[in-house]
Amino acid sequence: MIFYFSGCGNSKHMAETIAAGLNDTLTFIPEAAREGHYDYTLAEGERLGFVFPIYSWAPPRLVLDFVKKLQLKAKPDYLYFACTCGDNCGLTEKVFRKAVEEKGWSLSACFSVQMPETYIGMAGFKLDSEKNAQLKIDRADDLLMRNIPRLIDKECFSEMVKGSLPWLKTYLVNPGFNKYATDDSKYYVDLKKCTSCGRCMDVCPVQNIKMPQGEPVWLGHCIMCMACYHQCRSNAIQYGKATVGKGQYYFGKTLR
Numbered sequence: 001m002i003f004y005f006s007g008c009g010n011s012k013h014m015a016e017t018i019a020a021g022l023n024d025t026l027t028f029i030p031e032a033a034r035e036g037h038y039d040y041t042l043a044e045g046e047r048l049g050f051v052f053p054i055y056s057w058a059p060p061r062l063v064l065d066f067v068k069k070l071q072l073k074a075k076p077d078y079l080y081f082a083c084t085c086g087d088n089c090g091l092t093e094k095v096f097r098k099a100v101e102e103k104g105w106s107l108s109a110c111f112s113v114q115m116p117e118t119y120i121g122m123a124g125f126k127l128d129s130e131k132n133a134q135l136k137i138d139r140a141d142d143l144l145m146r147n148i149p150r151l152i153d154k155e156c157f158s159e160m161v162k163g164s165l166p167w168l169k170t171y172l173v174n175p176g177f178n179k180y181a182t183d184d185s186k187y188y189v190d191l192k193k194c195t196s197c198g199r200c201m202d203v204c205p206v207q208n209i210k211m212p213q214g215e216p217v218w219l220g221h222c223i224m225c226m227a228c229y230h231q232c233r234s235n236a237i238q239y240g241k242a243t244v245g246k247g248q249y250y251f252g253k254t255l256r
């Protein structure tokens with residue numbers, strides 16, 4: 001059983017690849033949470049996996065909230081997570097390990113995979129070049145091919161890219177990010193470009209966009225996955241001045 005979250009497709013690609021390798025099932029965390037579906041039964045010996053992107057050097061809050069509410073009939077005998085990041089993950093392993101240990105479970109394996117960058121909501125953050133993005137995807141696929149057999153064998157391992165100053169990033173920067181940098185009032189739409197197609201509303205994993213008058217309105221519970229920005233076909237959405245001229249990225253789609 002694999003629970004996953006993905007805003008821009010990188011982690012979805014990883015979750016689908018792992019699920020194919022393990023012949024396992026996938027559940028999209030925001031959908032399960034929306035339906036209030038937190039009770040699951042694992043078959044004997046079944047692996048429990050989580051796949052998600054790194055948001056400010058930690059798992060997204062939505063993922064941690066889901067783990068907190070998740071109810072299993074029995075303790076999983078092999079629990080792992082796999083995460084995607086643009087660069088590095090800080091002390092994500094420590095945060096996730098604590099979350100599962102609070103449930104009485106234990107973490108058996110974890111690894112991080114570098115994938116194309118998706119966060120461009122602040123000055124100084126930019127997307128990878130098309131060449132670099134493809135290089136990251138190719139390397140990620142190689143790493144997955146090495147690690148999937150380890151998951152099949154239920155190997156215990158940890159292969160995380162922590163980066164520099166991991167404690168500072170995870171325990172000081174992350175809480176600040178969650179508090180101040182997920183403010184969706186900075187999103188706006190260029191009405192000359194917007195075609196009212198509704199794609200931004202459809203791709204928002206947490207249903208934070210409505211279109212009462214044919215243009216998107218953000219409702220205040222954004223998780224900053226940036227799916228609305230990256231997936232707008234006419235590039236009509238911006239986040240303050242931070243995103244202007246930075247292009248778009250979605251897994252498998254050409255960069256613009």
Ligand SMILES: Cc1cc2nc3c(=O)[nH]c(=O)nc-3n(C[C@H](O)[C@H](O)[C@H](O)COP(=O)(O)O)c2cc1C
Pocket residue numbers: 005006007008009010011012052053054055056057058084085086087088089115116117118119223224225226251
């Ligand atoms: C809000 C946000 C915060 C991010 N923070 C980090 C980070 O701390 N470290 C990092 O290496 N990448 C970071 N990234 C990049 C993503 O982790 C990376 O691009 C990931 O593969 C996106 O996965 P997705 O396409 O499944 O959403 C961040 C992306 C977003 C949207």
